[in-house]
Amino acid sequence: MTQTLPPAFLAAVKDLLGPRGWSDDPETLREAATPWRGTYQGATPLIARPAATAEAAALVKLCAQYGVAMTPQGGNTGLIDGGTPHGEICVSMTRMTALRETDTFNNSLTIEAGATLVSAQQAAEAAGRLFPLSLGSEGTATIGGLISTNAGGVAVLRYGMMRDLILGLEVVLPSGEVWDGLSGLRKNNTGYDLKHLFAGAEGTLGLITAATLKLFPKTQRATAWVICASTEDVVKLLAFVRGRVGDTVTSFEIIPANAVDMVVADIPGARDPMPSNAPWRVLIEVSQSDGAYARALLEGALEGAMEEGLVQDAAIAASEAQAKAFWHIRETIPLSKRAYGAALNQDIAVPVSRIPVFIEACNAAVRDVLPTADFVIFGHVGDGNLHYSVVEALDAPPQLKTHEGAITRVIYDTVMAHGGSISAEHGVGRLKRDELARLRPPAATEAMRAIKRALDPQGIMNPGRVVSV
Ligand SMILES: Cc1cc2nc3c(=O)[nH]c(=O)nc-3n(C[C@H](O)[C@H](O)[C@H](O)COP(=O)(O)OP(=O)(O)OC[C@H]3O[C@@H](n4cnc5c(N)ncnc54)[C@H](O)[C@@H]3O)c2cc1C
Numbered sequence: 001m002t003q004t005l006p007p008a009f010l011a012a013v014k015d016l017l018g019p020r021g022w023s024d025d026p027e028t029l030r031e032a033a034t035p036w037r038g039t040y041q042g043a044t045p046l047i048a049r050p051a052a053t054a055e056a057a058a059l060v061k062l063c064a065q066y067g068v069a070m071t072p073q074g075g076n077t078g079l080i081d082g083g084t085p086h087g088e089i090c091v092s093m094t095r096m097t098a099l100r101e102t103d104t105f106n107n108s109l110t111i112e113a114g115a116t117l118v119s120a121q122q123a124a125e126a127a128g129r130l131f132p133l134s135l136g137s138e139g140t141a142t143i144g145g146l147i148s149t150n151a152g153g154v155a156v157l158r159y160g161m162m163r164d165l166i167l168g169l170e171v172v173l174p175s176g177e178v179w180d181g182l183s184g185l186r187k188n189n190t191g192y193d194l195k196h197l198f199a200g201a202e203g204t205l206g207l208i209t210a211a212t213l214k215l216f217p218k219t220q221r222a223t224a225w226v227i228c229a230s231t232e233d234v235v236k237l238l239a240f241v242r243g244r245v246g247d248t249v250t251s252f253e254i255i256p257a258n259a260v261d262m263v264v265a266d267i268p269g270a271r272d273p274m275p276s277n278a279p280w281r282v283l284i285e286v287s288q289s290d291g292a293y294a295r296a297l298l299e300g301a302l303e304g305a306m307e308e309g310l311v312q313d314a315a316i317a318a319s320e321a322q323a324k325a326f327w328h329i330r331e332t333i334p335l336s337k338r339a340y341g342a343a344l345n346q347d348i349a350v351p352v353s354r355i356p357v358f359i360e361a362c363n364a365a366v367r368d369v370l371p372t373a374d375f376v377i378f379g380h381v382g383d384g385n386l387h388y389s390v391v392e393a394l395d396a397p398p399q400l401k402t403h404e405g406a407i408t409r410v411i412y413d414t415v416m417a418h419g420g421s422i423s424a425e426h427g428v429g430r431l432k433r434d435e436l437a438r439l440r441p442p443a444a445t446e447a448m449r450a451i452k453r454a455l456d457p458q459g460i461m462n463p464g465r466v467v468s469v
Contacts, residue, residue: 061176074145080429113144150200220291252382349424
């Protein structure tokens with residue numbers, strides 16, 4: 001239900017933001033309320049687009065004064081129904097994109113929340129540094145959205161998630177007050193570390209307007225395509241390679257043989273780099289300041305792993321183009337899966353050591369519900385994070401949809417039984433809020449509710465996401 005806005009509020013917002021700062025055009029409103037996948041339709045009475053922190057603060061103050069609920073929105077690429085409004089006004093951050101400061105000696109940059117991830121990467125590159133977060137939506141996803149969902153991506157193994165990459169934040173609190181926590185400090189032991197409250201909060205605790213991000217030395221990479229006989233070997237291989245080359249392992253992605261087949265069938269020009277009857281492939285990336293050294297390290301580690309029997313076969317990319325071709329297969333799995341047929345997708349995590357036993361138990365539990373179930377299981381095995389999909393070919397009798405609820409429940413229960421998380425990367429939003437209330441310890445839910453009530457007593461900041469109060 002779209003909330004009815006008090007006329008005095010509307011007039012004040014229009015006056016505050018000026019003609020470029022708001023829209024009530026029906027098509028624009030519909031677009032803002034449609035998520036990236038188009039899987040449902042939200043609604044909003046107004047889009048507000050502040051252009052500066054002072055404007056954002058005055059806007060939130062008006063919302064607090066009139067009791068108007070708001071949904072912060074960045075690139076609207078989130079996958080858990082968090083950033084599309086369901087009746088709230090939409091506060092779009094896309095006009096706040098300025099690079100405020102780059103500090104190469106401190107290895108940090110300060111950038112506004114509406115800037116895209118690509119623009120932050122480019123700013124780092126221009127300063128001769130690396131901002132390591134990288135993911136499929138990077139051309140559209142914004143710094144504020146990435147922090148709010150604590151996004152991950154393909155380099156978490158080495159650099160951590162978005163939470164690990166922030167040094168400071170500037171946030172408009174639900175009262176309209178601005179907390180200026182922008183800081184390049186790496187050490188600051190002065191009580192609660194407030195910035196971490198807002199990472200992963202999905203806009204429920206405040207509106208992020210700017211962030212100071214960590215930068216790293218630039219690196220060159222060596223990329224390998226590896227064939228493995230079992231998930232046990234994949235997990236052992238990760239430990240083996242890390243034992244040999246340490247934290248220079250940047251990515252360690254598991255890919256099942258059937259996903260490679262789907263990509264080859266669907267993507268023009270895609271080709272299996274190393275056809276084999278073995279069931280698993282691993283994409284490994286090692287990065288170093290010197291590319292030749294990275295390659296030598298990776299070669300040595302893979303030779304050792306072969307001698308140990310952990311690897312059936314392996315190829316190290318001979319060129320940047322070949323490395324890109326390896327990655328292209330990994331990155332087009334979601335697309336090719338959609339072309340293959342229906343899928344029930346979960347983004348879960350378990351401790352790395354439990355991946356083999358989890359996959360076996362979960363597949364068996366799903367097959368108890370739907371004996372014909374087939375699977376595509378891929379992702380960031382180095383972080384224990386699997387994209388676990390139950391798939392159904394286009395020409396198969398359609399059964400997946402009918403069993404969706406029961407299958408989801410057994411997957412979640414199996415994840416929890418293995419000490420895991422039902423949302424490793426994408427967050428909670430509205431989509432997983434109620435399941436999490438069922439599964440997480442009651443004390444954790446109560447603590448989250450207490451934090452929400454303390455910071456947002458009126459419940460106007462992205463209500464109904466993450467935790468219900
Ligand atoms: C093709 C594709 C690939 C992806 N790959 C990955 C991946 O590998 N790893 C991964 O972790 N995620 C991935 N994602 C999801 C990823 O989490 C989102 O793309 C991104 O983090 C959200 O950024 P956004 O700017 O689009 O935020 P939105 O979708 O607009 O919002 C996301 C949440 O953040 C809140 N929010 C947005 N801006 C602010 C702000 N300034 N202040 C406070 N709250 C705010 C919103 O209210 C919402 O709850 C992928 C998504 C797509 C479409």
